[in-house]
Amino acid sequence: MNLSRNPRIREFKFTLSRIFSNPSAIIGSLLLLFFVTVAVLAPVIAPPKNHRNPYIIPHKGYSSVPKPPNKENIFGTTAGQYDIFYGAVWGTRTAFRIGIIVVAIAFVLGAGMGTVAGYYGGAVDETIMRVVDVFFAIPFLVLTMAIVVAFGRGLDNIIVALTLVVWRRYARVMRAGVLTVRDQEYVQAAKTIGVSDTKIMLRHILPNAVFPVMVIAFMDVGSMVITAAFLSFVGLGAARGYADWGQMVALARNYIVGPADDPLRYWYTIVFPGGCIILFVLAWNLFGDALRDAFDPKMRRR
Amino acid sequence: MGNILEIKNLVVNFYTYEGVVKALNDVSFSVDHGSTFGLVGESGCGKSVTARAIMRIIQEPGRIESGQVILYPETVDGNGSVDLLKQSEAYMEDLRGNQISMIFQEPNAALNPIMSIGDQVAESFLFHQKQILCETILSELSDGQHRPSKAVLMCLKTIYGKAADDGDSFFFKLLGSVPFLRNWDRRLKSVAIRRAVSLIGKLGIPQPERIVNLYPHNLSGGMKQRIVIAIGLASNPLLLIADEATSNLDVTIQAQILELLKILKKDGISSILLITHDLGVVAETCDRVGVMYAGNICEIADVREVFEAPLHPYTRALLKSVPKINQDDRLASIPGNVPNLVNPPSGCRFHPRCMAALPICRHEAPALVNAHGRHLVACHNSSVA
């Protein structure tokens, strides 16, 4: 069969054309493309010195006074003489790792729980949603910090903690979506055909209810990185010298404001890692926004 | 009988992702004064778009490309005619719900759930007929039994006299912001409610005094639709457009509404443009019928003519495809589907489904011509016309 005649590809093309008719999607995806390229090409752009663990930022000397950009360190060095450029490049990988792992696991967990709760209703729904309510009772950051403190500091524990916290939102949104799809006639039709509950959920309910959750998930990839950065900043995150943007901002903590006569002297210590975080979050948000417009069923066929 | 509304060569397109939907292609018809004109057709034939074009409320991405919608408001300024498509938006705002009222399919969408029925009907009076209301009050003041003191009477007379001249002037805006005095229009409201009660009663709703204090959720669908009709009629419109006003209702409730429309016609309350897909409703209520197919008018004739001697092949086929009360043989259906108006068939848009299609039908769209009497038809086949 001719490729362009395949209805799925046609539908995919249609969706893409809808996404990219939105200028924010173009900006978002260009930014994302940039970050992906940097992450993939990290060993080429910034060849690692420590081959066993390339995430350790190389440093020459231990002076705590940052050095401005120069030939050797094009973004300058931060406190402890860590190379900012190297950290920014390898930090991209860390950012993707945090964002995608957290959101992927939480998405599967939350969407699965939400689907089951919404589809079966009754006691199952009550049980699952009350658990979700318990998680919702504690503010996001407080709960995350509590879990990190309990498990011990470190990037891996941040990932675990964030996963345990963000799934609650997916569960709620998913359940709301499932509730509207559940009473659609095509679900009833599937029931009269005799399709089993599992198949109904996978074949009929998920594909029609998952998009709002997916949009949230896309946007969350960025916000997970910013939360992890915050946790690193308060000292719960990656070890000193690890290529993580949050950790780099934390290193620059004392140099945010320079000496009284030149308050912006150490701007590079904060602008480069901070800018990376902002652009990364912006990229995912813009992209998620465009997805929302493209998936909105009311907007779709007009 | 003169025309109240005349539509000439109306063209409406919708610019969608899939392409340009040619929703109305050169539609022309006219509605006689004091009569009911039925516009029938299947979904997507453009009957609702026509109604919206008249009111100029076509939603994005639709656009009125060309044509004329001429209203003959004889009662307003002598024998003038107004091309609605050339008027300003402000003029149209004044006209909607005043000279032309529209009733939609879904009464729930037309009623405000947190306002009482009486207030909603009265609002229409207050909005469009302040002058008449003020005059009523003035006449009541001069011959009422409960005469207030002379000074108060003078004040009231000045106020309502002024309001009758220009209710939206700066003076009343000022008055509206002064405590105590801002209630000057209470008398106006109570007159409006009184008129609402009498109008609701006229529409055959039992206990109108009780109904005006209820809220929409207290009423059933048929009752709500009647209230919507009452709101539409409150401003004494020249033309009432009913867009599928009975389609969502049950048979026995629909019967009530149809009876109501018949009474409206008999009392000559206004001219009605009835838009429906139900041929039965048309047969019961209309004087003249326009049959639409895929953005074109195929046939316009008096209602008896359409049902007894239809000329256009589409009208004939449509009539045959409806089950009759004494249907014994199989229903004849029209083969094929309603065309997609992004790529409508060339020539006559009905030709791919037409039993009497000629070679010319494929290339040339037939014009709407007078066959005999006042029977207009758009078909090439002379054995038909």
Next chain:
Amino acid sequence: MYSQNKILELRNLKKYYPVYGGVLRRVKNHVKALDGIDLDIYRGECVGVVGESGCGKTTASKAIVRLHTPTAGRILFHRNGRDDGESITDISRLKRGALKRKGIREKLQMVFQDPSTSLNPRMLVKHIITEPLREYTDLSSREMENRVVELLNMVGLSKTHLMRYPHEFSGGQRQRIAVARAIASHPEFLVLDEPTSALDVSVQAQILNLLLSLRDKFNLTYLFVTHHLLVVKYISTRIVVMYLGKIVEMSGTKDLFATPFHPYTFALLSGIPIPGSEQRMKRIVLSGDVPNPLNPPRGCRFHTRCPFAFKQCGDEEPGLEEIAPGHFSACHLKSRSRQKVRDKFGNGM
């Protein structure tokens, strides 16, 4: 015309929906959507169920295909027309899995009202129709595709429509797809819930004719639920008139239209807007609306709107009685209603 083999018996079928109220969400009241229905359906016939919205016709049809569990009563399914005890199964309490194991699920199928919502928008036509085939057959993918094409041809579509999404079709074509899906599992009994009310007039006739020919071809039994009396007259062999969760009249189609007994049926029949200038009866416009099913009127449920109600109607509920052979009516007037209608409205029916 049809065999005297029963396929389905409804016995005192009830469906109450609880209404919760108060802080503790206790059951305050019940909406009696279906309040004791007795109906025998024979193989090969088409039973039309008419009534206004809220009369319980959709609730009854969904109970039969077991989309919900009735509150009380029995639904007896007769297998292959044999009348011995074994082949009769009460399906009113069976779980969905048990229904499928006993091989009844595939025999009871349903076509829904609006084909734009009854077809999954994210599935291709091919997969929509293969869904029942996958459940009940072990065909290879090639055989499966052939069977789907065969089904599509049966409902007047072709192979070119196989790889398309539902939104690419018109309403009539979508309903054809829904019909193809319903007949894919070789059902014996089809519930048709207003299958043409979302369609255009010209397409409605196509679907009705398609349903008629399929019935002849596969010896199907239909339960046709609609509010459109002329449609039900065209397709049904027998008609059941419902009002507020009860059957008020039941008879052969011709009989019902020629000699109705129940005043409600009179009102319904006279309320049909008739296309054309045919001789019509004088319209009996009922006053008021259908009462709230939360608090149905005492006695005969129709007495609040009935133009002929007398004292007994408010006190005592009339049972469904056979007034003429095969013609049942639930009215205290019995056959006298015809005379009353003639006296009051003066039209010869």
